[in-house]
Amino acid sequence: MIFSGKVFKFGDNIDTDAIIPARYLNDSSEENLRKHCMEDADATFSSKVSKGDFIVAGNNFGCGSSREHAPIAIKASGVPVVIAKSFARIFYRNSFNIGLFILEADTDGMDNGDMLEVDTDTGEIKNKTKNTVVKAKPIPKFMAELVNAGGLIAYAKKKIKEGKK
Amino acid sequence: MGRPLTITEKIIQSHTDANTVAPGDIVNARVDIALGNDITAPIAIKEFEAIGIGEVFDRKKIALVPDHFVPNKDILSAKQAKMVREFAKKFDIENYFECGEAGVEHALLPEKGVVLPGDLVVGADSHTCTYGALGAFATGVGSTDLAYAFAFGELWLKVPESIKVIFEGKPKKWVSGKDLVLYLIGKIGVEGANYMALEFAGSTFKHLGMSDRFTISNMAIEAGAKSGIFEPDEITEDYVKGRAKRDYIFYKSDEGAEYAKVLNFNTESINLQVAFPHLPENSVDISEASSKNIKIDQSVIGSCTNGRIEDLRIAAEILKGKKIAKYSRLIVIPATPDIYRMAEKEGLIDIFMDAGGIVSTPTCGPCLGGYMGILADGERAISSTNRNFKGRMGDVTSEVYLANPAVCAASAILGKIAGPDEVV
Ligand code: SF4
Numbered sequence: 001m002i003f004s005g006k007v008f009k010f011g012d013n014i015d016t017d018a019i020i021p022a023r024y025l026n027d028s029s030e031e032n033l034r035k036h037c038m039e040d041a042d043a044t045f046s047s048k049v050s051k052g053d054f055i056v057a058g059n060n061f062g063c064g065s066s067r068e069h070a071p072i073a074i075k076a077s078g079v080p081v082v083i084a085k086s087f088a089r090i091f092y093r094n095s096f097n098i099g100l101f102i103l104e105a106d107t108d109g110m111d112n113g114d115m116l117e118v119d120t121d122t123g124e125i126k127n128k129t130k131n132t133v134v135k136a137k138p139i140p141k142f143m144a145e146l147v148n149a150g151g152l153i154a155y156a157k158k159k160i161k162e163g164k165k
Numbered sequence: 166m167g168r169p170l171t172i173t174e175k176i177i178q179s180h181t182d183a184n185t186v187a188p189g190d191i192v193n194a195r196v197d198i199a200l201g202n203d204i205t206a207p208i209a210i211k212e213f214e215a216i217g218i219g220e221v222f223d224r225k226k227i228a229l230v231p232d233h234f235v236p237n238k239d240i241l242s243a244k245q246a247k248m249v250r251e252f253a254k255k256f257d258i259e260n261y262f263e264c265g266e267a268g269v270e271h272a273l274l275p276e277k278g279v280v281l282p283g284d285l286v287v288g289a290d291s292h293t294c295t296y297g298a299l300g301a302f303a304t305g306v307g308s309t310d311l312a313y314a315f316a317f318g319e320l321w322l323k324v325p326e327s328i329k330v331i332f333e334g335k336p337k338k339w340v341s342g343k344d345l346v347l348y349l350i351g352k353i354g355v356e357g358a359n360y361m362a363l364e365f366a367g368s369t370f371k372h373l374g375m376s377d378r379f380t381i382s383n384m385a386i387e388a389g390a391k392s393g394i395f396e397p398d399e400i401t402e403d404y405v406k407g408r409a410k411r412d413y414i415f416y417k418s419d420e421g422a423e424y425a426k427v428l429n430f431n432t433e434s435i436n437l438q439v440a441f442p443h444l445p446e447n448s449v450d451i452s453e454a455s456s457k458n459i460k461i462d463q464s465v466i467g468s469c470t471n472g473r474i475e476d477l478r479i480a481a482e483i484l485k486g487k488k489i490a491k492y493s494r495l496i497v498i499p500a501t502p503d504i505y506r507m508a509e510k511e512g513l514i515d516i517f518m519d520a521g522g523i524v525s526t527p528t529c530g531p532c533l534g535g536y537m538g539i540l541a542d543g544e545r546a547i548s549s550t551n552r553n554f555k556g557r558m559g560d561v562t563s564e565v566y567l568a569n570p571a572v573c574a575a576s577a578i579l580g581k582i583a584g585p586d587e588v589v
Contacts, residue, residue, distance in 0.1 A: 013355060013356075013444060015552075015554045015555075017533075017534070017552070017554045017555070017556060017557050018554065018555060018556070021534065021556055022233075022533040022534045022535060022557075023534055023535075025204045025233070025234075026234055026238070026239060026241035026242040026245060027241045028204075028207055028208050028245070040555055040556045040561045059356060060355060060356040060359070060389065063355060063356070063389065064291065064552060064554060065290075065291050065533070066205065066288075066289055066290055066291040066293075066305040066306060066307055067204065067205065067307075068205070068208055068289075068307040068308040068309060069204075069208070072208075086356065086359065088356075088359065088389055089359060089360050089389065089391055090291055090305050090306065090307060093306065093307060093310065094306075094307035094308075094309065094310075097307055097309040097310060098307075098309055140191075142191045142321070151309070152309050152310065152312075152313055153212050153215050153216055153309060153312065153313075156216045156218075156312075156313055156316060156317070157215075157216060157217065159317075160216070160217070160218055
């Protein structure tokens with residue numbers, strides 16, 4: 001799939017407390033999580049982000065807690081893809097499970113407000129503001145299958161259906 | 166003989182149909198315990214219902230521990246706890262812990278013998294890795310993963326590479342598991358073991374108890390690790406016997422098993438550690454931390470990292486007959502009801518209260534900035550918990566310093582970051 005939008009740039013080690021602070025975890029509704037997405041990293045994020053925009057970060061994005069509220073908050077904000085130099089393990093897994101795309105790439109040349117065009121199939125990231133192209137690491141085969149199936153729950157439903165046949 | 170395996174590879178292999186496994190393999194692993202709490206289980210329950218399977222895979226192999234915002238901190242938290250309770254009732258979940266029996270999940274489940282050596286445990290909580298201390302493969306997953314495990318009793322896992330971490334020698338006075346793990350994270354960084362299993366070994370662990378192993382495994386995730394495991398031995402056996410209600414297996418790494426890295430540390434030269442805001446990798450020796458004259462507003466002793474009875478005993482030893490600094494707070498949170506009761510019997514609660522501290526009912530509370538000790542803007546805490554991210558314990562401008570309970574106790578007395586030798 002191809003997505004285009006602008007960059008919201010963050011640094012290294014953006015932890016899940018910054019993505020969705022624990023004080024909001026008493027309500028797991030998408031609306032609540034969307035409203036407070038990235039609040040402790042950039043308090044204005046939820047008012048500025050538009051559907052299709054990208055979160056771009058440095059190393060170890062999503063470190064810390066296992067809260068799935070973090071990728072849900074990002075997805076509910078309309079962000080289709082997070083691009084970072086590297087991701088923490090549980091965040092990575094949660095994102096694929098809920099159908100949020102995650103791309104590992106060199107993000108040094110991407111700055112706040114840059115317009116990107118991202119092809120999740122080829123991993124090609126075009127920076128239209130700077131006229132550069134970066135290639136993301138290929139998504140592992142199993143993970144790609146999982147996202148293409150629509151996430152882990154869709155995959156589970158399919159499994160039940162096949163079992164019952 | 167096949168390829169020699171690490172303890173982690175062996176446990177994973179034994180929970181699959183494969184004859185052998187290697188790092189990088191993606192396997193479907195059978196789980197012995199699938200764990201959720203009052204924050205992560207509600208999403209899992211919704212997703213479980215979406216799967217539409219109707220029945221959980223095994224009512225005995227699910228653990229539900231409402232601990233984060235329980236006793237309910239507000240109406241919304243009460244609703245989440247209620248949802249978990251209703252689910253537990255509906256499926257007659259054996260290891261559901263109601264308020265009076267519940268404590269911080271990762272202290273509670275080993276204490277109750279719910280998780281055992283050789284188990285494969287998945288939990289929708291990142292500190293599920295704590296159970297590695299028992300010689301189990303235990304890892305944090307998300308709520309959707311947990312829903313899948315509730316339904317099928319298995320989950321996809323990538324077999325991790327292992328890093329062997331060897332600590333040799335006797336620790337100095339007051340130096341504990343917390344200091345070793347903060348020191349390690351300081352050396353390898355918060356991403357130093359990303360996607361990998363840490364395997365701890367060495368003579369140091371003959372000098373320390375189970376509680377130190379729990380602390381170390383608990384913080385494996387703070388180096389990004391998938392798990393943090395110890396080979397079980399007689400110390401493990403002493404802890405487990407009397408608690409276990411089912412069989413368990415001690416696995417050991419094979420001679421010649423492959424490691425991505427082997428790290429050797431001389432414990433005798435490691436000092437008390439304090440991790441500065443806002444990452445657990447910012448650890449420095451106590452002498453350096455103390456010399457900076459860092460004033461603190463609050464000291465927290467509790468959590469799945471350091472809320473066990475051994476931790477409270479150490480803190481009480483330092484606080485006995487002393488008062489905490491004026492205008493500062495000391496919050497002690499025994500991690501489970503049993504620990505609370507022991508502390509009461511041993512007179513520790515009196516010591517804390519006489520010193521001017523408060524003792525809370527078991528809960529995660531301030532550890533994740535829930536309640537029971539939230540920081541105002543610009544306030545500073547020293548804490549025996551495991552994370553010091555920005556805003557973790559309250560306002561986004563507040564600060565958390567991580568240390569062991571002895572340092573937290575000494576700092577409470579002086580109102581500044583200090584080592585135990587400065588007060589006893
Ligand atoms: S005590 Fe803190 S780290 Fe442990 S489970 Fe609770 S919130 Fe998480």
